[in-house]
Amino acid sequence: xxxxxxxxxxxxxxxxxxxxxxxxxIWYGVSILITITAILGLxxxxxxxxxxxxxxxxxxxxxxxxxVSQAETYAEEASGHDAIVQKLGNGGLRIQVAGVDTSKxxxxxxxxxxxxxxxxxxxxADLVGPSWGDQVANKAWQGLAIFMVLVVIYLAIAxxxxxxxxxxxxxxxxxxxxxGVYALVGFEVTPGTVIGLLTILGYSLYDTVVVFDSLKExxxxxxxxxxxxxxxxxxxxxxxxxxxxxxxxxxALLPVAGLLFIGGGVLGAGMLNDISLSLFVGLAAGAxxxxxxxxxxxxxxxxxxxxxxxxxxxxxxxxxxxxxxxESLEAPVVERSYDDEEPDDEDATPAVVGPRAQRAQPSSRGxxxxxxxxKRR
Amino acid sequence: xxxxxxxxQGTQGRPGRTLALILIAIVALTGGMxxxxxxxxRLGIDLAGGTSITxxxxxxxxxxxxxxxxxxxxxxxxMNRRVNGxxxxxxxxxxxxxxxxxxxxxxxxxxxxxxxxVGTTAKLYxxxxxxxxxxxxxAATPSPSASGSSSASPSASAKESEKATSSSSPSASAxxxxRAVTDALKxxxxxxxxxxxxxxxxASPSASASTDPATAKLQAEYTKLDCSKRTVRAKAxxxxxxxxxxxxxxxxxxxxxxKYILGPAEVEGTDVDKASAVFDTQGAAGWKxxxxxxxxxxxxxxxxxxxLAQNQSPQNQFAIVLDGEVVSDPYVSQALTGGTAEISGSFxxxxxxxxxxxxxxxxxxxxxxxxxxTTVTAALGGEQLEAGLIAGAIGLALxxxxxxxxxxxxxxxxxxxxxxxxIMTYVIMALLGPxxxxxxxxxxxxxxxxAIGITADSFIVFFERIRDExxxxxxxxxxxxxxxxxARRTILVSDFVSFLAAAVLFIVTVGKVQGFxxxxxxxxxxxxxxxxxxxxxxxxLLARRKFFAEGHSxxxxxxxxxxxxxxxxxxxRASAPVDTKEA
Numbered sequence: 001x002x003x004x005x006x007x008x009x010x011x012x013x014x015x016x017x018x019x020x021x022x023x024x025x026i027w028y029g030v031s032i033l034i035t036i037t038a039i040l041g042l043x044x045x046x047x048x049x050x051x052x053x054x055x056x057x058x059x060x061x062x063x064x065x066x067x068v069s070q071a072e073t074y075a076e077e078a079s080g081h082d083a084i085v086q087k088l089g090n091g092g093l094r095i096q097v098a099g100v101d102t103s104k105x106x107x108x109x110x111x112x113x114x115x116x117x118x119x120x121x122x123x124x125a126d127l128v129g130p131s132w133g134d135q136v137a138n139k140a141w142q143g144l145a146i147f148m149v150l151v152v153i154y155l156a157i158a159x160x161x162x163x164x165x166x167x168x169x170x171x172x173x174x175x176x177x178x179x180g181v182y183a184l185v186g187f188e189v190t191p192g193t194v195i196g197l198l199t200i201l202g203y204s205l206y207d208t209v210v211v212f213d214s215l216k217e218x219x220x221x222x223x224x225x226x227x228x229x230x231x232x233x234x235x236x237x238x239x240x241x242x243x244x245x246x247x248x249x250x251x252a253l254l255p256v257a258g259l260l261f262i263g264g265g266v267l268g269a270g271m272l273n274d275i276s277l278s279l280f281v282g283l284a285a286g287a288x289x290x291x292x293x294x295x296x297x298x299x300x301x302x303x304x305x306x307x308x309x310x311x312x313x314x315x316x317x318x319x320x321x322x323x324x325x326x327e328s329l330e331a332p333v334v335e336r337s338y339d340d341e342e343p344d345d346e347d348a349t350p351a352v353v354g355p356r357a358q359r360a361q362p363s364s365r366g367x368x369x370x371x372x373x374x375k376r377r
Numbered sequence: 378x379x380x381x382x383x384x385x386q387g388t389q390g391r392p393g394r395t396l397a398l399i400l401i402a403i404v405a406l407t408g409g410m411x412x413x414x415x416x417x418x419r420l421g422i423d424l425a426g427g428t429s430i431t432x433x434x435x436x437x438x439x440x441x442x443x444x445x446x447x448x449x450x451x452x453x454x455x456m457n458r459r460v461n462g463x464x465x466x467x468x469x470x471x472x473x474x475x476x477x478x479x480x481x482x483x484x485x486x487x488x489x490x491x492x493x494x495v496g497t498t499a500k501l502y503x504x505x506x507x508x509x510x511x512x513x514x515x516a517a518t519p520s521p522s523a524s525g526s527s528s529a530s531p532s533a534s535a536k537e538s539e540k541a542t543s544s545s546s547p548s549a550s551a552x553x554x555x556r557a558v559t560d561a562l563k564x565x566x567x568x569x570x571x572x573x574x575x576x577x578x579x580a581s582p583s584a585s586a587s588t589d590p591a592t593a594k595l596q597a598e599y600t601k602l603d604c605s606k607r608t609v610r611a612k613a614x615x616x617x618x619x620x621x622x623x624x625x626x627x628x629x630x631x632x633x634x635x636k637y638i639l640g641p642a643e644v645e646g647t648d649v650d651k652a653s654a655v656f657d658t659q660g661a662a663g664w665k666x667x668x669x670x671x672x673x674x675x676x677x678x679x680x681x682x683x684x685l686a687q688n689q690s691p692q693n694q695f696a697i698v699l700d701g702e703v704v705s706d707p708y709v710s711q712a713l714t715g716g717t718a719e720i721s722g723s724f725x726x727x728x729x730x731x732x733x734x735x736x737x738x739x740x741x742x743x744x745x746x747x748x749x750x751t752t753v754t755a756a757l758g759g760e761q762l763e764a765g766l767i768a769g770a771i772g773l774a775l776x777x778x779x780x781x782x783x784x785x786x787x788x789x790x791x792x793x794x795x796x797x798x799x800i801m802t803y804v805i806m807a808l809l810g811p812x813x814x815x816x817x818x819x820x821x822x823x824x825x826x827x828a829i830g831i832t833a834d835s836f837i838v839f840f841e842r843i844r845d846e847x848x849x850x851x852x853x854x855x856x857x858x859x860x861x862x863x864a865r866r867t868i869l870v871s872d873f874v875s876f877l878a879a880a881v882l883f884i885v886t887v888g889k890v891q892g893f894x895x896x897x898x899x900x901x902x903x904x905x906x907x908x909x910x911x912x913x914x915x916x917x918l919l920a921r922r923k924f925f926a927e928g929h930s931x932x933x934x935x936x937x938x939x940x941x942x943x944x945x946x947x948x949x950r951a952s953a954p955v956d957t958k959e960a
Contacts, residue, residue: 058473068754086426089752094429128479129453129472143885143894147878154877158870195820195893199827202878202897206831209871210838217863244834244841247783251776251837252830258772259823263764275823283830 017239021231024296031173031293038180045183050082050190050274051098052131057105059112060124063091066116071095078111079104082188096128098188140194144201151205159212166297167208170289174204178282185277192275200282207248208290214241215295222311229312234299238291249287256280392914399910403797406804418803419483419810421467421818424762426754427483432745434476444476452745453478467816467892478745481753483816502642503678505685506694506706507622508599509637511629595638599624604634625696627703637703639696643681648674654729664729667719675716683712697732704732765819769826776829784840786925786932791836794912798832801903821896828900831875835908839864839916853926857916868908875901 020027059075066074068085075083075095084096093116100108105125113120148168155164178200182189215237222230259276302308410416419425434444434452453470460468460480469481604626625637650669657665670678685693686709694708697720707720724732755762780788802825809815842860851859879898883891919925925932 055471086429087754088429094753126474126477128474129449131469131471131481139886140882140890143882143890146885147881150881151874151877154874192820192823195824195890198878198882198890198893199824199897202875203827203831205874205878206834206871209874210834210867213867213870240845241841244837247779247837247841248830248834250779251833252827254775254779255769255772255826255829256823258768258770258775259765259826262771263768275820279823279827283827 017235018242019235020238020291021235021296021299024292024300027292027296031289035173035176035180038177038183041180041184045186047179047183048186048188049098050188050193051084051096051128052191053137053189054099055127055129056081056096056098057100057108058126058128059093059095059097059105059109060088060126061093061095061112061116061118062122064093064116064118066093068093071116074112074115075108078108078115082190100127140198144198147201155209155212159216162301163212163215163294163298166294166301167205167212169297170208170286170294171201171204173289173293174200174282174285177285178278181281182278187274187277190274193278196275196278196282199279200286203252203283204286204289207245207286208294210248211238211241211245211290211295212298215298223307226311226314226318229315230302230308231299234295234302238295242291245287245291249283252283252287253280256283392917395910395914396918399797399906403800403804406801406808410804410807413808413811415807415811418806419814419816420755420762421816421821422469422481422483422753422755423467423818424755424822425484426752427481428750429753430480430482430750431473431748432478432480433748434478435744435746449476449478456480467818477748502646502698503644503681504623504625504639504642504696504698505681506691506696507638507640509635509691509694509706511633511635595622595624599636599638602626602636604636625698625703627696627706629706635703635706637696637706639698639703642698643695644670644674644677648677650674652733654724654726654733656726664724664726665719666724666729666733668717670716670718672716675714678716678718679712679714682709682718683714685709686711762819762822765822769822772826773829776833780833786929787840790912790915790919791833791840793915794836794907795829795832797911798903798907801907802828802900805899805903815895816892818892820893824893824896825900828897828904831872831900832904832907835864835868835872835904836912838867839908839912843916854920857920861913861916865909865913868905872901872905 064071068087071093072083072085072095075085075097079097079100081098081100086094088094095112097108105127109123109125110120113123116123148171152161152164152168155161155167175197178197182193187193215234218237218240219230219233222228222233228236256276256279260273260280263276303312434449449472453472456478457468457470460470460482467483469479471479473479602624620641622638622640625639627635627637629635648671650671652666652668654664654666657663681695685695687693690708693710694706696703697705697707705720720732777788777792780791784791806815806817839860842864843856846856846860847853849856876898879894879901882894883898886894923929
C-alpha cells in the first residue's frame with residue numbers, strides 16, 4: 001500500500017500520470033458502446049416493474065402453519081415473479097405477486113393451494129393496485145427536473161456552464177447505464193431500486209464536483225502562462241485527485257459490494273439484490289464518468305473557447321519552435337511510450353508521461369507547486 | 378447551516394473546545410434518546426410489519442357509479458398524503474379489487490390516529506349556520522344565545538382584520554327557533570344577501586305555519602337530535618346531498634356538544650388549495666389554521682362570507698363540516714375576499730395540524746367503511762434485515778481494513794469520525810421516530826450505508842490535501858492548517874450539491890421518495906457537522922502529537938513514505954531524461 005502512497009506522491013508531482021484527456025476518444029467510445037447496450041437492453045427487454053408500480057394479485061389464506069419464507073418460495077415458483085409474503089394477525093398469509101392478470105391468478109391460486117395444502121376455496125384471490133401510484137412517480141419526476149435545473153444553475157455559477165453541461169452529461173450517462181443494466185439483468189424494479197437510482201444521482205454529481213473543484217483551482221490563471229494547454233492541465237487535475245477518487249470509490253463500493261455479493265448472493269436476500277445492484281452499478285459508473293467523461297468533456301468544451309484556443313496555438317508554436325532547434329527529446333512528450341522509460345520500475349504503473357513541469361528541478365522537494373501559474377515564458 | 382462560519386472560528390486554535398462541544402452534544406442527544414425511551418429507530422412496514430386496514434368503498438348517496446378506477450386512485454392518493462403527510466412514516470396505501478383500499482401502517486405508529494385519518498375521510502363542506510344550540514345533559518338553556526359563546530369559539534377573520542365584537546343579538550334570541558329556520562331557509566337561496574338579516578328579524582310568526590314538508594322534517598330532526606350520544610351523532614345528516622340543508626353535530630371549545638341546522642354547502646373541500654397550521658406569535662391566539670382557496674373557491678368564499686357578515690348571530694357563522702360533523706364554526710365579521718382565510722380558536726398543535734391536513738387534502742370522492750383491521754408481519758421478513766446488517770458489517774470491516782492499511786495512523790481519525798457520524802445518525806433517527814413519525818425502511822438502511830462513502834470522502838479529501846502539503850515539504854502543523862481551507866471548500870461545494878438534491882426532492886415529492894430525501898439530507902448535514910466539528914479539531918490536536926508531527930512511519934504521514942525525500946528508487950532515473958526537455 002505504501003506503493004500507493006508513493007504513487008500518490010508521483011501523481012502529485014506529475015512524474016507519472018495517465019493521459020485521460022488525450023485518450024478521451026477511446027473512453028467516449030467505450031461509454032457510447034455501453035450506453036447503446038444499455039438503451040438496447042432497455043428497449044428489447046424492458047424493465048421488470050415490481051408490484052409496487054404495476055399492481056398484481058393478492059392471495060389471502062386461512063390460518064396455516066406454513067412459514068413465510070416457505071410460502072415465498074412456493075409463490076415465486078408458482079408465479080415466476082417476486083412475491084411479498086406477510087403473516088396476518090389471524091395466522092393466515094397474505095401473498096402478493098406482481099404482474100398477474102385474472103386468468104393467471106386462478107392458476108396460481110390452484111398451484112398455491114396444492115403447495116400450501118389448503119383448500120383452494122379458502123384462498124381469497126384479488127387484484128391489487130400499485131402502492132407506488134402515479135402521483136408518487138409524477139412528483140418524483142417533477143422533483144428530478146427541478147433539481148437538474150437548479151443544479152445546472154448552481155454549477156454554472158459556482159464553476160461555469162461548460163462544467164455544468166459536462167456534469168449533466170455524466171449524470172445522464174450514469175443513470176442510463178444503471179437502468180440498462182437493470183433491464184439486462186432482469187431484476188424487478190422496486191421502490192428500493194428507484195431510491196437507489198436517486199442516491200446515485202446525488203453521488204454522481206458529488207463525485208464530479210470534487211474533480212471539478214480541483215480543475216477550477218488549477219486552471220485559475222491559465223491564460224497567464226504558456227506552458228500548458230487547458231487539456232494538459234485538466235489531465236493534471238484528474239491525476240492529482242486520482243488517489244482520492246480511487247480511495248473514495250473503494251470506500252463507497254465496499255459496503256455496497258458486501259450487500260450485493262454477501263447479503264444478496266450468499267445469504268440470498270432478494271430485496272437487497274434489487275437495491276444494492278442499482279447502487280453498485282451506479283456508484284461505479286459515477287466514479288468512472290467523473291474521471292473519464294466529465295472532465296475530458298470540459299476540456300473539449302474549453303478548447304473551443306477563443307482565448308483557450310489562442311493559448312493552445314501559442315503553446316504549440318512555442319513547442320514547435322523548441323523542437324525545430326533539434327532537441328530530440330522534445331518530441332511531443334505525450335506520445336512517449338513508457339515501456340522504454342521505466343523498464344524495471346517495480347511499481348509497474350501504467351504511466352504515460354504527460355507534460356512535465358518540475359523536471360527542471362529534479363532534486364527539489366516539491367517547490368513546483370502552483371506550477372500552472374509558472375512565470376517562465 | 379451556520380457550520381462554515383463556526384467552523385472557521387473553531388479552526389483558529391481552540392480545537393479542544395470544539396471537540397468538547399460536539400462530544401457534549403452527542404452525549405446530550407444520546408441522553409435524550411434514552412430519556413425518551415425510544416432507543417431504536419422505528420422500522421418501516423417492510424422491516425417491522427404493522428397494521429393493515431382494509432377499507433370498503435361505498436357510493437355516496439345520490440351518486441351511482443362513483444366507485445370507479447379514477448375515484449379509487451384519487452382516494453388512494455389522498456389517503457396516502459394523509460397518513461404519510463411528511464413522507465417519512467412509510468405507510469402504504471393501495472387498492473385491492475375494485476372497491477377496497479388497503480392501508481398498511483408500520484408498527485409503532487399511532488394506528489388509532491391513522492385509522493381516524495383514513496377512516497374519517499368523507500366530504501368537506503362549508504355550510505352557513507342557520508340555528509345552533511348546545512345539546513345533551515349539560516345544555517341548561519337551549520337558547521340560541523348559546524352560540525353567543527362564539528366569543529370563545531373559533532372566529533374567522535381576514536388577515537389582520539379586527540375580530541368582530543361578539544355581541545350576540547337580542548333579536549336572535551327573541552325569535553323562536555322554528556321561525557329562524559324557516560326564514561333562513563327561505564332567505565338563503567336569494568342571490569343578494571343584503572336583505573337576509575332584516576328579513577329574518579322582521580319575519581312574521583305565521584311564517585312557521587307555511588313551511589314546506591322538507592323544512593318541517595328538518596326541524597323535527599333537529600329537535601330530536603341529541604348530539605351527546607355517539608350513535609346519534611354518527612347518523613346525523615347521513616345521506617344528505619351537498620345542495621340540501623342538513624343537521625349536524627359539533628363540539629364547541631368548552632367540549633360541549635352543539636347541534637346545528639346548516640344551509641346548503643356553499644364551498645367544498647376541493648375549493649381549498651392548501652391549508653397549514655401556524656402558531657400565532659403576535660395575537661397570542663395560539664395555534665390557528667390558515668387556508669388558501671383556489672381562485673374559484675376564493676370567489677365562492679367571498680360571496681358567502683359577504684352574505685353571512687350581514688346576518689345576526691348565529692347566522693353569521695359558517696360551519697366547516699367534515700364527514701357530517703362540524704369541526705369548526707367560525708363567525709364572519711366581513712366579506713373575506715382575499716382568497717385566504719384563517720381559523721383561530723382554542724386549538725392545540727395537534728388539532729390545528731389535523732384540521733389543516735384535512736383541509737389541504739380535501740375530500741375523498743367516496744365514503745369508506747372499515748372492512749377489516751389486522752396485523753401483518755414484515756413484508757421482507759427478518760432475514761432480509763439480518764442479511765443486510767451482516768453484509769453491511771462485513772463491508773464496513775473491509776472499509777476499516779482498507780483505511781488502516783492505506784492511511785495507517787490517520788485511519789484512527791477517519792474511523793473515529795465515522796463512528797461519531799454513525800452514532801449521531803442513529804440517535805437522530807431514533808429521536809425522529811416519535812417526533813415526526815420517521816420510519817426506517819430497507820432502502821433507507823442501504824442509503825445510510827452509501828452515506829458511509831460520502832462521509833468518508835470528506836476525510837479522504839482532507840487527508841489527501843494534508844499529504845499534498847507535506848509533499849510540498851511543509852511541517853505537519855502548517856500542512857494541516859493550509860490543507861483545511863481548500864479541503865473545506867471542496868467538501869462544502871460537493872455537499873451542497875447533495876443537500877440541494879435532498880431539499881428539492883423533499884419539498885416537491887411525496888411518499889417514499891420524500892422519506893429518502895430526508896435521509897439523504899440528514900446524512901449530508903451530519904457529514905458537514907462531523908467534518909467541521911470533529912475531524913478537523915481532532916486533526917489539529919493530533920498534529921501536535923509527536924507521533925504525527927514527526928511523521929512516524931505508522932502515522933500515515935511519514936514524509937519518506939509520501940515521497941518527499943528524493944526517492945531512492947530507480948524512478949528518478951527513469952524520469953531523468955525527461956528533464957532535459959526544459960533545457
